[in-house]
Amino acid sequence: MGATKTQKYTEIQNELAGVAKALGHPARVAILQLLASKQSCICGDIVDELPLSQSTVSQHLKELKNVGLIKGNIDGPSVCYCIDLEAWNQAKAKLATLFDSYKDPSCC
Amino acid sequence: MGATKTQKYTEIQNELAGVAKALGHPARVAILQLLASKQSCICGDIVDELPLSQSTVSQHLKELKNVGLIKGNIDGPSVCYCIDLEAWNQAKAKLATLFDSYKDPSCC
DNA sequence: ATGCTTAATCGTAAAAATACGATTTAAGTT
DNA sequence: AACTTAAATCGTATTTTTACGATTAAGCAT
Numbered sequence: 001m002g003a004t005k006t007q008k009y010t011e012i013q014n015e016l017a018g019v020a021k022a023l024g025h026p027a028r029v030a031i032l033q034l035l036a037s038k039q040s041c042i043c044g045d046i047v048d049e050l051p052l053s054q055s056t057v058s059q060h061l062k063e064l065k066n067v068g069l070i071k072g073n074i075d076g077p078s079v080c081y082c083i084d085l086e087a088w089n090q091a092k093a094k095l096a097t098l099f100d101s102y103k104d105p106s107c108c
Numbered sequence: 109m110g111a112t113k114t115q116k117y118t119e120i121q122n123e124l125a126g127v128a129k130a131l132g133h134p135a136r137v138a139i140l141q142l143l144a145s146k147q148s149c150i151c152g153d154i155v156d157e158l159p160l161s162q163s164t165v166s167q168h169l170k171e172l173k174n175v176g177l178i179k180g181n182i183d184g185p186s187v188c189y190c191i192d193l194e195a196w197n198q199a200k201a202k203l204a205t206l207f208d209s210y211k212d213p214s215c216c
Numbered sequence: 217a218t219g220c221t222t223a224a225t226c227g228t229a230a231a232a233a234t235a236c237g238a239t240t241t242a243a244g245t246t
Numbered sequence: 247a248a249c250t251t252a253a254a255t256c257g258t259a260t261t262t263t264t265a266c267g268a269t270t271a272a273g274c275a276t
Binding site: 008009010013014016017020021022023024025026027028029030032033035036037051082083085088091092095096098099101102104105 | 128
């Protein structure tokens with residue numbers, strides 16, 4: 001029960017791919033850059049910053065939320081999004097592990 | 109002439125998303141892990157290691173090659189794939205820059 | 217309660233990704 | 247030259263992603 005969907009790949013492979021996929025669209029990269037740079041976390045201003053419709057941005061936000069990289073706090077009529085530090089650091093660590101696993105070019 | 113396709117996003121955003129997208133599938137993560145770990149770079153053995161057909165693996169390899177992360181050297185009848193150190197380090201740096209740009213949670 | 221603003225969801229269309237078998241191309245062998 | 251092996255490409259089906267407008271829901275004003 002509750003198997004992780006794909007048993008073809010290791011958990012690490014699926015997790016890494018999941019995070020990477022979330023970063024795999026320039027709009028989502030832009031959103032994360034925005035959230036990372038702003039002192040206060042922004043809300044629907046994200047929509048104004050992106051060349052996309054409100055519903056599309058909302059969809060991208062949802063995807064980022066699904067992988068845990070961001071979270072949203074309801075703030076009056078609007079919603080305040082921000083980076084989830086823990087997930088952020090975990091994603092960072094996973095990617096770093098992959099990238100650090102290649103040392104020197106022993107061939108080619 | 110030769111504009112970079114999407115002017116909606118910055119070059120960095122597109123590049124980052126491009127690399128991330130390449131990492132956004134467990135099969136490609138598995139391939140990179142393999143290439144990173146093996147002393148000698150492997151060839152079609154990749155096919156044997158993955159739960160996918162030869163043609164599908166070839167497609168994944170092509171994608172990784174397209175973003176530059178790997179390159180293939182013809183070695184007799186087979187092809188020897190390996191990680192491209194320079195592109196690898198650039199990708200690593202780009203991702204690190206993004207992940208390091210978020211310091212501390214000033215809100216939420 | 218009514219209206220206004222903000223954001224999520226729905227429905228849907230179009231494009232891209234994924235996967236496979238079959239075929240082709242290339243490099244060695246015999 | 248004919249054969250074998252390895253890998254790329256082709257054609258195609260299926261699924262997923264991306265994007266939008268329209269609608270709904272939620273929160274705050276008046």
